[in-house]
Amino acid sequence: MEEKTTDKKEKRGPQSGKRRESGDESLIPRSASILIMLISAAVALGAIAMLQTQSNEPEAEQRDERTEEKTIPAPPAAEKRLFPVSPTDRRFTVDELRAHGPTASTIYLAIFGRVYDVTKGKQHYGKKGGYSFFAGRDATRSFVSGDFTDAGLTDDLTGLSPDLMLGIEDWVRTYEKDYTYVGILVGRFYDANGRATEALRDAERRIGDGHAARAKENDLKRLFPPCNSRWAAGSGEVWCTTKSGGIARDWVGVPRRFFQAGRKESRCACVKKSGKRSDGSDSGNRGDLDDPRLKLYTDCPVSADTCKIVD
Structure with a gap:
């Protein structure tokens, strides 16, 4: 009886051992498979990330290129001239x-550095003409100064007032309209490449002034219209x-001496004498009569619309 019991135990012993061995063999491969799967997944994710990075690099480069293109400064705008000049215009030397x-068969003159053919006005600019001294040179200054001496027949505009500079512009426009433009004069106003000099830029600024x-002045004339005389x-x-x-206007006004800043002499101005001031502010129904730049004419009634003046 004891032997049988022992046999049964022996049989159980190996059987239980086989179950443990069988259990160990099944656990090891499962762990390895999980590990391999995790490694494979990590490798796959890394590969995908690399591919995405590579595919994004050209786009990033394109964005950078586009950004660089946007930051390239635009070329400076060409200067606008009062009287335009073309690169193909003829450039005259003195x-x-x-x-x-x-005395030439074709007579040219220059003003403001621009050359005009005035041959059709030969009676004025030819040898016996009253303006022959303008021919063959640039005497811009004398057009407004009235100085026709050798010293005055110059293109130097130093010291001319803005008002006289406007006179030069008017003369250039006259020649533009009445005569043929043939080119520019290399010298004070244009360089050898046909580019504007600082003297021309300064002259144009003063014309602007x-x-x-x-x-x-026109605003003042609307505010204080000149009188009839x-x-x-x-x-x-x-x-x-x-x-x-x-x-x-819808009012007559009264004559007053108007003293304008920067001028020595007064002029006659018609002044609004009732209602609000011209700027819209309240004047106690006196219009612009209390403007400090105004003075009464001697022996002229305050409300008269006509004043006698004796020198």
Whole structure:
């Protein structure tokens, strides 16, 4: 009986051992498989990330290129000239222009560095013409100074007022309209490459100042219109109407001496004498009469629309 019991135990012993061995063999491969799967997944994810990075690099480079393109500064805008010049325009030297003087078959003159063919005005610019001294040279200054001496016949515009600079612009426009433009003069206003010099830029700025001053003057004339006037020996009279000074309005006004800043002499101005001031502010129904730049004419009634003036 004891032997049988022992046999049974022996049988159970190996069987239980086989179960443990069988259990160990099944656990080891499963762990290895999981590990391999995890490694494979990590490798796959890494490969995908690399592919994405590579595929994004060209796009990033394109974005960088686009960014660089945007940061490239634009070329400077070409200067705008008061009177435009083309790169193909002929460039005269002083000697070449001089060859087209008052005795030449084709007569040229220059003003503001621009050369014009004035041959059709030979009676004025030819040898016996009253303006022959303009031919074959640039005498811009004398067009507004009235100085026709050798010293005055120059293109040096130093010291000319903005108002006189506007006179030069008017003369250039006259030649543009009446004569043929043939090129530019190399010298004070243009260099050998046809580019504007600082002297030309400065002259154009001063012409701009002249336009600004003229606009301000026109504003003052609308505010204080010039009077009508007539003069005889030693005396005269000034008076106002709704159109005096060429300024149409719905009031007549009264004559006053108007002292403008920067000018030594006064001028006659028609002044609004009732209602609000011209700027819209309240004046106690006195219009612009209390403006400090105004003075009464001697012996002229305060409310008169006509004043007698004796020198």
